[in-house]
Amino acid sequence: MSNNQSGESGTLSAVALGPFALTALVYVATVRADLLGHPWPGTAEAGLPSLLLAHLSAYIVTVVASYVTLIPYSRLNRSIYGPTGSRSIREWLALASVVASQGLAIVIQHSTYAEMLRTFALFRTPNWAVGVTLAIPVWYIARMRTVSVLRMTQAFFYLQILALPVLFLPLGEWRVSNLVGLLGRPSLAVLPALPPVLHLYFGAPALLLLDNKASVTVARRLIPAALALVALVLVLITVFVPGVLGRELLAIEAYPGMKYFQTTRIPNVERNDLVILFAFANVAISASAVLGHGIALALGAVGLGKEAAAVAVAILVAASTFIPMIPGGSQLYFVASAIALIVTNVFLLIIPKARTHE
Amino acid sequence: MTPSARAAVTHDDGGLTPSLDENLEVIRKAFQGVEELTIRPFTTQRGREGALVFVSGLQDRDQLAFHVIAPLVEEAAITGEVPENHLARVSMAGTLAEVMDALLAGQAVGLADEWPVAVLYAADRRPDRAVASTDREQGIVGPREAFIESLETNIALVRSRLRTARLKTRTLAVGTSVPVDVTILYIDGRASATLLSEVEARVRRFKVSHVDNVSVLSEALDQSKWSPFPQSIVTERPDVVAMNLLEGCVAIFSESSPCALVAPITFIRLFHSAEDYYLRPALATAVRLLRVIAFVLTTTAVPAYVAVVSYHYEMIPLRVLVATAQNRAGVPFTPLAEALLIDVGVELLREAGVRLPRPLGQTLSVAAALVIGQAILSSHLVSPALLVAVGFTSLASFSIPDYNMFLALRLIRFPITILAGVISSLGIAVAWTVIFAHLCDLEPLGQPYLAPMAPPDFRQWKYEFIRAPRSRAGEDSR
Numbered sequence: 105m106s107n108n109q110s111g112e113s114g115t116l117s118a119v120a121l122g123p124f125a126l127t128a129l130v131y132v133a134t135v136r137a138d139l140l141g142h143p144w145p146g147t148a149e150a151g152l153p154s155l156l157l158a159h160l161s162a163y164i165v166t167v168v169a170s171y172v173t174l175i176p177y178s179r180l181n182r183s184i185y186g187p188t189g190s191r192s193i194r195e196w197l198a199l200a201s202v203v204a205s206q207g208l209a210i211v212i213q214h215s216t217y218a219e220m221l222r223t224f225a226l227f228r229t230p231n232w233a234v235g236v237t238l239a240i241p242v243w244y245i246a247r248m249r250t251v252s253v254l255r256m257t258q259a260f261f262y263l264q265i266l267a268l269p270v271l272f273l274p275l276g277e278w279r280v281s282n283l284v285g286l287l288g289r290p291s292l293a294v295l296p297a298l299p300p301v302l303h304l305y306f307g308a309p310a311l312l313l314l315d316n317k318a319s320v321t322v323a324r325r326l327i328p329a330a331l332a333l334v335a336l337v338l339v340l341i342t343v344f345v346p347g348v349l350g351r352e353l354l355a356i357e358a359y360p361g362m363k364y365f366q367t368t369r370i371p372n373v374e375r376n377d378l379v380i381l382f383a384f385a386n387v388a389i390s391a392s393a394v395l396g397h398g399i400a401l402a403l404g405a406v407g408l409g410k411e412a413a414a415v416a417v418a419i420l421v422a423a424s425t426f427i428p429m430i431p432g433g434s435q436l437y438f439v440a441s442a443i444a445l446i447v448t449n450v451f452l453l454i455i456p457k458a459r460t461h462e
Numbered sequence: 463m464t465p466s467a468r469a470a471v472t473h474d475d476g477g478l479t480p481s482l483d484e485n486l487e488v489i490r491k492a493f494q495g496v497e498e499l500t501i502r503p504f505t506t507q508r509g510r511e512g513a514l515v516f517v518s519g520l521q522d523r524d525q526l527a528f529h530v531i532a533p534l535v536e537e538a539a540i541t542g543e544v545p546e547n548h549l550a551r552v553s554m555a556g557t558l559a560e561v562m563d564a565l566l567a568g569q570a571v572g573l574a575d576e577w578p579v580a581v582l583y584a585a586d587r588r589p590d591r592a593v594a595s596t597d598r599e600q601g602i603v604g605p606r607e608a609f610i611e612s613l614e615t616n617i618a619l620v621r622s623r624l625r626t627a628r629l630k631t632r633t634l635a636v637g638t639s640v641p642v643d644v645t646i647l648y649i650d651g652r653a654s655a656t657l658l659s660e661v662e663a664r665v666r667r668f669k670v671s672h673v674d675n676v677s678v679l680s681e682a683l684d685q686s687k688w689s690p691f692p693q694s695i696v697t698e699r700p701d702v703v704a705m706n707l708l709e710g711c712v713a714i715f716s717e718s719s720p721c722a723l724v725a726p727i728t729f730i731r732l733f734h735s736a737e738d739y740y741l742r743p744a745l746a747t748a749v750r751l752l753r754v755i756a757f758v759l760t761t762t763a764v765p766a767y768v769a770v771v772s773y774h775y776e777m778i779p780l781r782v783l784v785a786t787a788q789n790r791a792g793v794p795f796t797p798l799a800e801a802l803l804i805d806v807g808v809e810l811l812r813e814a815g816v817r818l819p820r821p822l823g824q825t826l827s828v829a830a831a832l833v834i835g836q837a838i839l840s841s842h843l844v845s846p847a848l849l850v851a852v853g854f855t856s857l858a859s860f861s862i863p864d865y866n867m868f869l870a871l872r873l874i875r876f877p878i879t880i881l882a883g884v885i886s887s888l889g890i891a892v893a894w895t896v897i898f899a900h901l902c903d904l905e906p907l908g909q910p911y912l913a914p915m916a917p918p919d920f921r922q923w924k925y926e927f928i929r930a931p932r933s934r935a936g937e938d939s940r
Contacts, residue, residue: 124918225774226886237885241896252903258916259898375777378887385891393899 123326125254128261130330133395134305135264135337136209137388138216140361140381152286155342158301163335166305167328203402204443206395209306210417211424214238217388218425220359225378231429235422238389243418245393246400247411253397260390267383271340274348274368282350283343304338305331392421477557482511482575488558489515489565499565504534512574515561520568522587530583534572551584588612593619598865599699601737608698613643613717619700620647620722624707628652632662636679636716639671644679647703647713647722654710660907661712661725676719683725685906690873692732692866693906694725702736726907730915730926733757735863738929746929756858760871763855764801765882765890767848771797773886789845798883800844804852805879807834809872812856 121129218234226234245256345364346354357363362377370376396417404410478485486501493499502514514534516526555561561571561580568586593615596608609616621629628650635641644665648658661683668682677696684693697703698721703713706724714723733753738746770777771786778786793800811834815827838844855875862868874897881889904911914922924930 221888226888229885233885234888237881237888237892241892241899244896245899248899248903252899252905255902255910255912255916256899258918259902259912262915372779372782373777374779375774378774378777382887382891385888386895389892389895 121254123329125258126326127330127333128258129254129394130327131334132257132260132264132390134331134334134391135387136213136304136391137220137384138213139304139338139341140384141216141220141359152283152343152346155301156339158298159335159339159342161298162302162305163331165302167331203399205306206398207417207420208443209303210242210392210395210420211427212303212306213388213392214421214424215427217384219428220362220381222428223359224362224381231425232422235425238385238392238425239418239422241389242392242396242421243414245389246396246417247414248397250397250401253394256390257394260386264387268337270365270380271337271344273370274364275344277367278344278347279350280347282347285351286346286354301338305334392417396421478555478561478573478578478580480576480578482513482573482577485558485561485573485580486513486515489561492562493517493565502531504531506534506574510574510576512572512577514570514572515565516570517565517568520587521570521585525585525587526570526583530570530572530585553582553584555580555582590615596698599697599702599736599863601735601740604737604740605699605701607700609700609715609720609722611718611720613645613715613719616700616715616720616722617645617647620703620707620713623700623704624649629707632658634662634665636665636668636670637672638669642673643717644673644676645715647707647715649707649710652708652710653712657710657726657907658712661714665714673716673719676714676716676721676723679714679716679723680725683723683907686904689900689904690870691729691901691904691911692864692870693727693904693911694723695727695731695864696721696723696866698722699736705736705739726909728909728913728926729901729904729911732864732867733862734926739932741929743929743931750927750929753861753863756861757871759858760855760862761875761878762890762894763851763858764805764848764875765878765893766887767851768797768801768879769882769887769890772883786845786847789847792842793845795843796883797848798880800848801852801879801883802876804838804844804848805876808852808856 218231218238221234222229222231245253248256341361341364345360348364348367349357349360353363354360362381365380366375366377368376370379373379396414399417400410400413403413403416490499490501496517498518500516500518504512504514506512512534514531555564555571556579560582561573564571564580564582568588570583570585572581572583590612591610593607593610595606599608607619609619617631626649630648630650632646632648634644634646636644646658646661646665664682665679668679670678670681673679680692680694680696681687686693695702695706703722703724706727707713711724711726714725733750735749738750741749771790775783775786790797795803811827811830814830815823817823818826835849839846839849859868859872862871874893878890878893881893883889885892901912902910902916910917913919914926
């Protein structure tokens with residue numbers, strides 16, 4: 105990828121990407137609002153062990169994709185196409201990977217979150233109003249300098265970690281008996297559970313593709329630890345929610361995450377699920393903004409204009425809120441997800457090595 | 463001669479001539495229409511013709527009579543041989559430009575026939591007020607003195623607190639039309655050379671007609687000119703300046719300005735008060751926490767009311783909901799219109815209270831709050847619950863120590879309220895996300911605004927978020 109990311113636009117290598125900054129970046133970009141709307145199909149169909157296995161698989165795939173470089177793609181390309189051709193291929197592959205994986209993560213998150221808003225709170229608000237409200241902050245943040253985006257992830261990381269104990273509030277209703285039916289399911293029926301779980305791990309590691317200089321290479325080694333924190337939160341939710349709701353509710357609830365928070369009581373607040381839902385606006389916007397910033401950087405790096413890319417990301421966010429209203433949108437969603445899974449995980453394996461040999 | 467005086471030269475820059483008449487003629491022409499220009503001719507004991515020129519009103523009359531005019535007549539001073547007991551500060555000038563500048567600066571100028579040199583007598587006395595207690599940044603404990611409109615006095619007030627030769631100054635002339643002396647104060651070894659050169663460069667580059675007050679220069683230092691959030695502190699307390707200088711900041715003073723500009727600052731510093739350092743650490747920490755709560759209340763209480771009452775009344779417990787519904791019965795406005803109406807009213811009241819003479823302003827504020835508040839309630843224009851929320855919010859905002867921050871928070875409350883009224887609590891969450899992102903993007907003079915939170919410097923947290931005991935902090939204690 106071209107080296108025109110320096111200076112004001114910022115690069116990951118140009119800023120201090122220490123362990124804390126990397127953890128915050130990975131956490132904020134990966135723990136997203138669609139977590140609340142995650143339909144838990146794996147739990148209902150394949151059982152909890154399958155779901156946990158799916159988490160483990162997703163974790164390993166994501167770590168491997170962002171950490172280990174397997175294919176000496178660059179040398180191969182160089183010998184076939186020459187330096188200019190191979191460089192061009194690298195750039196476009198990186199671009200395709202980043203835009204596909206991060207773009208789809210944005211689409212998945214905002215389509216789910218907007219649908220939840222419509223279902224639980226904003227019954228009469230026009231869809232475009234919700235879309236624009238979510239798109240403007242994403243545009244604003246996506247066009248900021250990389251160093252500012254990293255600082256923002258750190259600031260939001262504190263808030264999200266401080267809010268994490270809320271996750272434990274409904275545990276008073278947690279029953280082992282609720283898990284019994286789910287534990288009995290075959291643990292090897294992992295395939296149905298894998299795609300939705302992999303969706304949850306889309307995100308930040310792809311951002312590191314944009315820059316392969318020393319500090320980012322060092323930071324990449326810390327990704328397993330950073331992702332472990334994300335995985336911990338996701339696994340906790342995966343275990344807590346079925347334990348509180350039970351198999352029957354899981355099968356019929358469209359948004360088990362929201363139902364989970366409805367089971368608890370906060371003094372003087374009647375609908376604490378709404379508090380959680382609106383608090384997740386911050387989660388949704390910050391995650392999309394980080395992912396959108398990655399897309400803006402990627403497009404900016406191949407000369408397509410960072411500002412224009414930020415606008416494109418904002419439009420993507422606004423457009424995502426309409427997806428659940430399209431007839432057959434869910435099929436479209438799963439096809440797109442499958443494509444993104446292939447694009448992300450294949451290209452993630454290729455690009456880092458290609459960049460290393462530059 | 464001061465840099466501003468030198469820069470103010472707009473007339474002929476040639477040297478003095480030996481002819482007294484010619485020199486006086488040039489001065490008269492330059493000062494045409496300035497009625498205070500006084501020319502006192504005299505003849506020395508040796509019979510040489512001379513004149514003392516000054517702009518009346520800017521001198522100490524006693525000094526002028528006894529320590530300028532008397533030696534002049536003896537001709538000792540005119541040759542530069544000043545008696546040892548001479549109190550006036552004396553310097554020589556060889557050009558008319560220097561003479562003009564000295565006159566504008568309030569000095570008296572001695573000229574003599576057949577003598578191409580002028581003697582400048584610093585017998586100037588500005589009509590300064592005495593150092594008084596601060597009005598704007600009051601506290602219960604701690605020093606009370608405040609800066610005045612004299613640059614020299616203000617620097618002396620800081621220097622009397624920081625008795626070290628490492629306290630350095632750099633003076634510049636700022637202003638394209640009427641230059642004013644601006645002094646940058648810093649502690650050598652504490653303020654980084656990069657920071658100092660950046661501040662100096664920005665102040666030099668700043669093109670403004672005239673620096674009326676030092677706060678004008680904050681525009682030169684700000685990274686984001688349109689941001690509502692202050693990126694420097696304007697203070698009138700010498701102890702605040704001294705503390706910040708010790709922490710590596712620079713302070714900027716300007717002539718005729720009763721306050722100093724301190725930079726760079728961080729967001730959390732705007733919630734610190736000088737009094738924090740004079741209170742017991744536990745108490746100071748609690749007060750700081752209270753200010754953060756006030757910050758949240760100021761910006762969120764009214765928008766939250768609007769969002770909940772307009773969209774999510776199911777979030778309110780039943781008993782409170784019934785009371786709220788009863789309160790709102792008969793109110794003709796939507797919660798958003800109701801909130802904006804009362805918020806704008808409170809802002810008008812606050813602004814009027816500031817502009818009016820103090821006794822009248824206080825009386826009017828109290829009377830208006832009681833009378834208008836009661837009338838609004840009686841006429842059912844707004845609900846009592848909203849009035850309580852607005853009152854509470856106003857009270858909370860007054861606990862923010864920095865005036866610019868106080869105004870910023872009151873200002874950003876309006877767009878948040880409108881967003882809450884239009885798109886419910888989602889608007890509040892979105893607004894806060896944008897505000898946080900904006901704060902992360904601010905980097906006044908290269909220092910991240912949200913430091914030490916983002917980027918994190920956990921060692922500083924005990925000084926910035928809480929007030930750790932000074933003895934633990936070592937030499938650089940706050």
